[in-house]
Amino acid sequence: MSEDAFLAAYDPDAYGRLALTVDVVLMGIRDGQPAVLLLKRAEPPQAGLRALPGGFVGVEETLEAAAERVLCDKAGLSGFHLEQLYTFGAIGRDPRMRIVSVAYLALLPEAAFAAAQSNGAGLLPAVIEVPWAGEAGGPVAVRAPDESGSLRLAFDHADILALAILRLRGKLAYSGVGFALLPERFTLRQLQAVHEAILGTPLNKPAFRRRMLDRGWLEPTGEREAGTSFRPPELYRFRQP
Amino acid sequence: MSEDAFLAAYDPDAYGRLALTVDVVLMGIRDGQPAVLLLKRAEPPQAGLRALPGGFVGVEETLEAAAERVLCDKAGLSGFHLEQLYTFGAIGRDPRMRIVSVAYLALLPEAAFAAAQSNGAGLLPAVIEVPWAGEAGGPVAVRAPDESGSLRLAFDHADILALAILRLRGKLAYSGVGFALLPERFTLRQLQAVHEAILGTPLNKPAFRRRMLDRGWLEPTGEREAGTSFRPPELYRFRQP
DNA sequence: TTGACATAGACGCAAACTGCATCTTAGTTA
DNA sequence: TAACTAAGATGCAGTTTGCGTCTATGTCAA
Numbered sequence: 001m002s003e004d005a006f007l008a009a010y011d012p013d014a015y016g017r018l019a020l021t022v023d024v025v026l027m028g029i030r031d032g033q034p035a036v037l038l039l040k041r042a043e044p045p046q047a048g049l050r051a052l053p054g055g056f057v058g059v060e061e062t063l064e065a066a067a068e069r070v071l072c073d074k075a076g077l078s079g080f081h082l083e084q085l086y087t088f089g090a091i092g093r094d095p096r097m098r099i100v101s102v103a104y105l106a107l108l109p110e111a112a113f114a115a116a117q118s119n120g121a122g123l124l125p126a127v128i129e130v131p132w133a134g135e136a137g138g139p140v141a142v143r144a145p146d147e148s149g150s151l152r153l154a155f156d157h158a159d160i161l162a163l164a165i166l167r168l169r170g171k172l173a174y175s176g177v178g179f180a181l182l183p184e185r186f187t188l189r190q191l192q193a194v195h196e197a198i199l200g201t202p203l204n205k206p207a208f209r210r211r212m213l214d215r216g217w218l219e220p221t222g223e224r225e226a227g228t229s230f231r232p233p234e235l236y237r238f239r240q241p
Numbered sequence: 242m243s244e245d246a247f248l249a250a251y252d253p254d255a256y257g258r259l260a261l262t263v264d265v266v267l268m269g270i271r272d273g274q275p276a277v278l279l280l281k282r283a284e285p286p287q288a289g290l291r292a293l294p295g296g297f298v299g300v301e302e303t304l305e306a307a308a309e310r311v312l313c314d315k316a317g318l319s320g321f322h323l324e325q326l327y328t329f330g331a332i333g334r335d336p337r338m339r340i341v342s343v344a345y346l347a348l349l350p351e352a353a354f355a356a357a358q359s360n361g362a363g364l365l366p367a368v369i370e371v372p373w374a375g376e377a378g379g380p381v382a383v384r385a386p387d388e389s390g391s392l393r394l395a396f397d398h399a400d401i402l403a404l405a406i407l408r409l410r411g412k413l414a415y416s417g418v419g420f421a422l423l424p425e426r427f428t429l430r431q432l433q434a435v436h437e438a439i440l441g442t443p444l445n446k447p448a449f450r451r452r453m454l455d456r457g458w459l460e461p462t463g464e465r466e467a468g469t470s471f472r473p474p475e476l477y478r479f480r481q482p
Numbered sequence: 483t484t485g486a487c488a489t490a491g492a493c494g495c496a497a498a499c500t501g502c503a504t505c506t507t508a509g510t511t512a
Numbered sequence: 513t514a515a516c517t518a519a520g521a522t523g524c525a526g527t528t529t530g531c532g533t534c535t536a537t538g539t540c541a542a
Contacts, residue, residue: 018261018300020341059259059339063330087328087343089304098300100261102328135415174376189519204501209520211500224509230517231508430490445530450491452529465538471488472537 021101022066023054023157025085025164026075028113029181029197030125030145034168036161037075037116037123038142038153045095046154050126050142052161054101067104076119081107081180086163093156103160105167107180126151128161130200135169137162168198176217179238187225187233188212262342263307264295264398266326266405267316269354270422270438271366271386275409277402278316278357278364279383279394286336287395291367291383293402295342308345317360322348322421327404334397344401346408348421367392369402371441376410378403409439417458420479428466428474429453 026037038050053074057066063084072078085103093099108116116123129141129150140162141150153161171177172195179186181194192208212218219239224232267278279291294315298307304325313319326344334340349357357364370382370391381403382391394402412418413436420427422435433449453459460480465473 018298020259020261057259057330057341060332062332063328063341084327086325087304089298089343091301091303100298100304102330187519205519206502206521207500228518229510231510231519233519428490446490447492447532448528448530455528469489470539472490472539474490 017097019097019099020057021054021099022057022063022070022104023052023088023101023160024067024070024074024082024104024106025052025160026071026106026108026113026116026123027164027168027181028108028110028125029194030110030113030127032193032197034128034130034165034197035113035125035145036128036142036164037113038126038151039074039122040124041154049154050124050151050157051154052103052157053121053123057102063102063104067102067106070104071106074121075106075108075116075123076121077106077108077112077116080109080112081105081177085160085167088156088160090156103163105164107177109181109183111183128165130165133200135166137166140165165198172198176238176240179217182238185221185223185235185237187235188218189233191236258338260338260340261298262295262340263298263304263311263345264293264329264342264401265308265311265315265323265345265347266293266401267312267347267349267354267357267364268369268405268409268422269349269351269366270435271351271354271368273434273438275369275371275406275438276354276366276386277369277383277405278354279367279392280315280363281365282395290395291365291392291398292395293344293398294362294364298343304343304345308343308347311345312347315362316347316349316357316364317362318347318349318353318357321350321353322346322418326401326408329397329401331397344404346405348418350422350424352424369406371406374441376407378407381406406439413439417479417481420458423479426462426464426476426478428476429459430474432477 028035039053041047041049041051053070055066055070055073057063064082067082068078071080071082083105085105087100087102089100091098117125124144126142126144129143131141132138139158142153142161143150168177178191178194178198182190188209191212192203192205195208196203217239218236221235221237223235225235226232269276280294282288282290282292294311296307296311298304305323308323309319312321312323324346326346328341328343330341332339358366365385367383367385370384372382373379380399383394383402384391409418419432419435419439423431429450432453433444433446436449437444458480459477462476462478464476466476467473
């Protein structure tokens with residue numbers, strides 16, 4: 001049957017139902033490591049496990065709008081970097097019903113990441129530990145700050161997190177995505193710390209400075225960071241190229 | 242309302258309905274340019290316009306399986322490179338109803354690209370003309386081979402095509418994706434032609450040879466291409482690293 | 483049989499990029 | 513005012529890349 005013939009005769013009730021949701025990875029940097037905000041599941045299935053905040057996609061709502069709504073409802077935030085990651089549609093990924101989920105990645109500067117924890121929706125920070133180098137890929141571990149054991153994630157949310165790291169690492173070199181994790185004005189050292197956290201590897205300072213300054217994305221503000229007990233670093237601004 | 246409470250009380254009939262489809266970009270190289278296989282829409286809406294082949298996602302079917310099904314039903318092919326591109330969910334993208342579509346990219350070697358045209362499902366080849374350099378992005382034009390005017394694409398399928406080109410260009414340098422457009426055994430010149438077609442720019446021959454050979458992906462077969470009227474080039478095989 | 487021809491494939495060099503050790507600068511603090 | 517600390521600059525060597533050119537190896541026609 002052609003797609004058109006199918007659609008003309010489309011009777012939703014004649015078919016099993018399929019639900020569409022968005023899951024949002026709320027990512028930030030904490031203690032020099034990538035971190036994510038998770039909810040502790042209160043009810044079965046997978047009660048007690050950590051899960052990404054998510055929500056159903058409304059019939060009159062775009063995917064992006066649904067992700068923004070989750071960001072707003074669960075974290076009390078809006079206006080931050082939000083990009084689509086991937087769509088997960090394995091059959092048994094949610095035991096309750098067939099749920100296809102579009103994963104989004106939100107990038108939060110440190111202040112927003114901290115603010116989201118106190119906005120009352122119960123978001124808890126967890127550090128992402130990436131056991132592989134470069135863009136090799138594979139499972140990632142998640143643990144609560146100041147605890148040793150790793151947390152278990154509900155459903156296929158560990159896969160979503162791994163993909164978020166993979167995507168970030170890949171885009172870091174050629175896109176301005178790293179700036180989304182920094183406040184409006186920042187020092188080169190802060191920028192380097194963000195890159196090191198995402199890549200999971202230390203970087204060479206002079207080479208990093210040179211690369212960033214040569215790229216033309218950085219606009220010196222003329223101001224310097226206050227409150228240091230040493231030579232105060234220049235503050236830069238991200239200038240969309 | 243929490244996600245769980247929502248789900249517990251979930252009554253599909255109480256909400257408007259939302260359909261999930263896959264659309265597949267069947268891409269190949271034709272005359273040194275990226276090309277795609279399209280269907281000519283027979284019925285309204287957008288009758289006469291070209292559209293990507295697609296289909297509804299079954300309730301007991303993964304997204305990947307749905308894309309493979311489309312590849313098989315519409316092109317009579319299977320076993321080729323297939324990757325998820327992006328999920329399109331704008332409100333008015335299909336005038337009939339709310340349809341969210343997961344776009345997939347299939348890469349076909351020249352022989353498979355040609356075979357798909359004669360498999361009876363009415364797929365017509367069209368050349369993709371990319372008016373922007375690098376990964377700038379923007380709309381792309383599509384025209385039938387040996388015709389001058391450009392074809393109009395149905396729905397948001399032009400956006401999907403543009404994204405396919407963008408994704409391919411981005412992945413070409415660091416992944417083995419280019420080999421999916423070549424037969425099992427190929428010459429370095431053929432490989433270079435594929436890269437040039439995707440990138441839309443000529444490449445330097447010695448530099449390209451060096452890069453490819455140094456990467457360790459190429460295994461010499463010891464055989465040489467027959468039927469040339471000049472020095473026969475060595476045939477290589479792609480060796481997954 | 484042999485020389486023209488066309489493309490494969492190798493070589494050499496210069497420019498650009500990257501990593502790295504080290505040096506200088508500009509603040510605070512004792 | 514001298515010690516201290518991190519910012520920021522400099523110089524150099526190893527690597528990668530672009531590119532012109534040279535050699536190799538097949539076919540084909542005289």
